[in-house]
Structure formats: C-alpha cells, structure tokens
Amino acid sequence: MIKMQYGDKTHIEYLKREYLKIFSDMDNRRADWIDLRDSLIARSVDFQNLLPPTLDEMLTNDFEALADIYESFVSLNLKKSDPLITNGKQLFNYSDDVTVNGIKRNKMQPVIASFFMNPANGFEIHTCHYCDMAYVNAYNINGDKKAQFDLDHVLDKGRCPIVGLSLFNFVPSCQMCNGSRIKGQKQLTTNPVLRKKLSPSNFSYDFEGKVNIEVHNKYGKCSTFGFEKRKDDYEIIFNTSKDPDYKVEIDFFHLTERYNYHKVEALRLMDLKERYTDARILELARVMLGNSSAEASVDAMKIVTQIKHDIFSTQFIHTFHRAFGKLHDDILK
Secondary structure: OOOOOOOOHHHHHHHHHHHHHOOOOHHHHHHHHHHHHHHHHHHOOOHHHHOOOOHHHHHOOOHHHHHHHHHHHHOOOOOOOOHHHHHHHHHOOOOOOEEEOOEEEOOOHHHHHHHHHOHHHOOOOOEOOOOOOOEOEEEEEOOEEEEEOEEEEOOOOOOOHHHOOOHHHEEEEOHHHHOOOOOOOOOOOOOHHHHHHOOOOOOOOOHHHHOEEEEEEOOOOOOOOOHHHOHHHEEEEEEOOOOOOHHHHHHHOOHHHHHHHOHHHHHHHHHHHHHOOHHHHHHHHHHHHOOOOOOOOHHHHHHHHHHHHHHHOHHHHHHOOOOOHHHHHHHOO
16 A cells, blocks of 8 residues: 655665665675575576575565566475575574574564664655554664564565565565464465565555545435434445556455444545535635635635645644555545
C-alpha cells in the first residue's frame, strides 16, 4: 500500500553505501560469498548471470533482480540440510547468531532495524506499509531506541536465505500483516511477474496511483446524513479499475474486510464533506472577514484553506503521519 521512500538516485546510492557500513565483518563475508556463489553456479548455470560477483552488490541489488534470484533458488527444491541452505543462513544471518570457522557472527536484525530507524536515511516509517492501519515506529527506553515494527522479508529468507540481508527486500510492517495469520512465510503470489510488481520496495510500485478507496451505499443512496444509525448500509471497496493486478495484494492482506471494520472513519469524512461544501466554507470565510462579497482575495483563500484543514484534519494527518492516510485522501478527493 505505501511505497518505500528511498529518495532520488543520489540518495539511493547514499543508502547503499551506508547500509554496507553496518556489516562489521565484511571481509569474511565477502570471501564466503565467493564460495557460495561458485557452489550455486555449479548447481545451475542460470546463476552465472543472475548472481552478482560481489557480496556488496548482492546486499544492495534492486528488488526485481532479487526476485529473479529468488525464483531460480527456490526452483532448486533444496532440503533444509542442503549446504546451499545451511551455508546461506550462516552468511546471511538475519535473526540468529552463528559461528563460522570459530568466529562468532552476530545476528543482523537489530543492526538493520537501527539502520531503518535512523532519520538520516529518510525511510519515513510511521504506519505499516502493507495496510496503513497500524502505527509502526521507534521509541526510547532510557536512551535505548526500540523498534515497534517488523521488517518483513518480502521474499522469504527461509526458502531463499541468500536474500535474507538484502536492503531492498525489507518492508516495515505491523505484526498483524507480517504474522502467521496473514503473511508469515507465505508469498504474496506465485506469479513471478506480480511478485515483482506488488512489492512496496519495487521502484515502480504504484498502489497510491492505481487504487482508489471508496465508500459505496448498498442501496444506491448518496447522502451520508445519519450514517451512525445505518452503518451497515455502507461498505468500503478498493477500486482497482486502473490496474486489476493490485487486487492480488488487497485480497492477500484482507484489506477490504479489515478496512470495513473501520468504515466509520470514511463515513465521518463523507458526512463532513456533505455538510461543509466549498460554498458553505466560503460563507464562513466571509463571516470571519466581515465581508459578504469576499471570494477570491488572498485573505479569503487563506481562511478557506485553514477552515478546510480544521474541519477535515488534512494538514494534521499529513504532518503527523496518521494511520488511514490514503483512505482520508481518497474520500476527500
């Protein structure tokens, strides 16, 4: 739902450089990567072109390239005991401490979480990138920063450990979306083309532009006056007419069902929009200016804008990154 914010090309290169700096044992990891890469190529010549020659490139590969690697790796149908799996988990150890050749290699999860929480990196993590319903944030305990969110591996690291530490395979999510009840270790889709397209970490991801959240009255009525007494007359839908592929993501995360529980948020906005039309807001501005003919003056427009912000909380929603941001914007279009 929410596209990952990586910035422009210059900032993306900055992120890649800074990300590589968080690995304290890169020389050992680089050597292990050369061995693991050779072993993979020995199993399938496809990896000769798919796998980058250096570990640095593997860790900072774009999502589409990672998805191709994932597809080929999973197609090998390896057992958990296979050296490609076990050695891959040792090299790309996200959640476990491991010992390699007598040297302890600490798990990377807390270090990577800190990287995503660092304001200088500009990720703008506020709500779950899959649902925009739950707040995901960092908080401090005695100066120690804690993460109140999961970093989901879009491409499952269990099936393919070599994507387990790749920067563009991470998406900040809530525990509901990333938990076993919804995503867990499952894949969004078995379609490799859609798997690339529907990841918020894909540079071309466009849920914002292709999907519109709407409220429909089951009986075709237009007015929302008195909606409090007839909430069941309404339903939230995700309009995917611009690009039906996004319905796969909507269905996977049960967004329609989950959003309908909160439909009063949308109905309240629709009710306010019906009560406070542009014409009525202009009338309020005139009263505040003490000028019944004011319409297009700079002062009038400033007051009109402020009244809209006060009534619809648009400025507040965006400034303080409140949940249901897209729902709010789409209803007020």
